[in-house]
Amino acid sequence: MAPHKKKIEAYLDCVSPYSFLAFSYLSQRRQALEDLNVEIEFIPVFLGGIMASSGNKPPMALAAKSAYSPYDIKRAQKYFGLRFKVPDFFPFLSLLPQRCLTLVKEAYTEQYDALHKACFQALWLDHKDLSKQENMLAVLETVFGTEQATKILKDSQGPDVKKKLNDVTKHTAETLGAYGCPWFWVHDGKGKAEPFFGSDRFHYMWDFLDLPHQDLELVPAPALGKL
Ligand SMILES: N[C@@H](CCC(=O)N[C@@H](CS)C(=O)NCC(=O)O)C(=O)O
Numbered sequence: 329m330a331p332h333k334k335k336i337e338a339y340l341d342c343v344s345p346y347s348f349l350a351f352s353y354l355s356q357r358r359q360a361l362e363d364l365n366v367e368i369e370f371i372p373v374f375l376g377g378i379m380a381s382s383g384n385k386p387p388m389a390l391a392a393k394s395a396y397s398p399y400d401i402k403r404a405q406k407y408f409g410l411r412f413k414v415p416d417f418f419p420f421l422s423l424l425p426q427r428c429l430t431l432v433k434e435a436y437t438e439q440y441d442a443l444h445k446a447c448f449q450a451l452w453l454d455h456k457d458l459s460k461q462e463n464m465l466a467v468l469e470t471v472f473g474t475e476q477a478t479k480i481l482k483d484s485q486g487p488d489v490k491k492k493l494n495d496v497t498k499h500t501a502e503t504l505g506a507y508g509c510p511w512f513w514v515h516d517g518k519g520k521a522e523p524f525f526g527s528d529r530f531h532y533m534w535d536f537l538d539l540p541h542q543d544l545e546l547v548p549a550p551a552l553g554k555l
Pocket residue numbers: 343344345346347384385386387400404507508509510525526527528
């Protein structure tokens with residue numbers, strides 16, 4: 329990557345509702361950001377691995393964070409105009425969707441954003457447990473033909489894909505300082521890069537990138553169709 333290009337690397341896991349909000353928010357602003365010469369890259373990671381590498385624990389594992397969490401998620405949903413309930417099967421093991429996304433990002437780049445969106449929507453809006461192969465296959469089939477979807481599901485279990493997701497996750501925690509998701513590594517276009525955590529720090533990011541806030545403000549209740 330050219331060091332003097334403004335760029336947002338967004339490290340996401342679809343098990344994370346705040347990753348869903350960040351993905352939705354950035355996807356809706358992709359064109360506006362590109363017009364301001366800012367590139368966005370969505371990068372799949374395994375949040376469980378980030379927690380383990382950084383010594384962090386899921387918010388639910390700490391009583392105080394767990395008690396605060398319902399307030400935070402309710403406010404965030406209102407702010408982003410994206411309403412969803414936490415599914416009964418939460419938290420679930422996100423390795424399967426994250427491996428499929430890892431494979432598709434490399435091998436089927438054109439369809440990657442569509443699959444990312446489909447995974448988030450299946451999990452958070454349709455409450456499909458994507459740790460189950462049959463549900464993951466159904467999501468893949470919304471983007472690919474049955475034959476290709478079946479192959480992607482099978483290939484996502486191969487050692488190369490497992491290693492790639494593992495390596496990216498490790499890099500995110502050990503080099504980029506991640507302790508949760510969504511994690512962002514943002515290049516300011518002048519050779520400097522900094523981390524940002526959470527879907528609630530975009531105003532800091534726009535300052536860091538020297539962008540006009542008014543062009544990137546939230547519009548009320550963004551329609552999902554525009555994701
Ligand atoms: N305030 C942040 C919260 C993000 C968040 O809680 N992310 C969870 C995963 S869904 C996490 O990784 N938490 C780690 C931590 O809070 O230490 C936001 O609005 O995005």
